Amino acid sequence: MKKIIIDEEFCKGCGLCAEACPKQLLKIGSKLNKQGYPLVEIESSDQEKCVSCALCARVCPDVALKITKPEK
């Protein structure tokens, strides 16, 4: 299940989310979006390690991240 959903047209690759992630799951990759910004990435295997704390999304200046968690 994807807990961190990255909107590739909004991300500007500033890396603030990667700094904020307590589990260090996010990193700036080499893929570029239409505007030419490098995009933040998360390995699909790392999605399981995410605890849905949403700290990355709260520091993102471009509101490029949506966070979900499994329903209990």
Next chain:
Amino acid sequence: MAPNEQTVFQRPSSLKEVPTHYCAGCHHGTVHRLVAEAIDLLDVQQQTIGIGSVGCSVLLYDYFDIDVVEAPHGRAPAVGTGVKRVHPDSVVFTYQGDGDLAAIGTAEIIHAANRGELITVIFLNNTTYGMTGGQMAPTTLPGQVTTTSPYGRDVTKEGYPIRVAELLAMLGGTAFSARVAVDTPKRVMEAGRTILKAFEMQVKKQGFAFVEVLGACPTNWGMSAIEANERVGKEMMDYFPLGVYKDITASG
């Protein structure tokens, strides 16, 4: 979204689904989101009228799904005064940068605060004029190199940075004045609560509310987004301490 999923965080509905023109790592976007969240939480999107100012945030009418009036440079509190007096049931906020509020608009903000106008002012302090190319602003730190202070700001010639939150807290008409920052997740959440309070005070008709937000300008500081974000905590907070400087609703 699958039925067994729960959303933890998503874009507030007062913020349009469009990418912003801000540089990577610029804190305007974060503050826009916090303002939109406050509007959503108070459920006042239909009554809210934003007053745009001159600076990088001049295009905020493209980003907020609310009514916006664009004010001449520095005059946002004066325009806000007019809008609020004509439409007393609306929720009026101005969104200004430091070049707008602390330089050309110093007279307007001081008198709007002193009259106790029932508006909310969001002030983003990034110690420089962002839109015009990084010139020295009244909030530029001593020694800071900008395009118009290439040897660093010399306080004997150019004076000292203005601490606007403290200045406005001294005025009788001000009901709330605080300084927050958005460089770490914890401070972003604190900033969100403070901005929400500033809007709530207007809805409850408690008086003029002012929130100064310390933010980064990576492009004009000549830094990466990460370095600029660190500078907010390392350099800016020494001169611009965070805190609530006036709150008429606080007990004790």
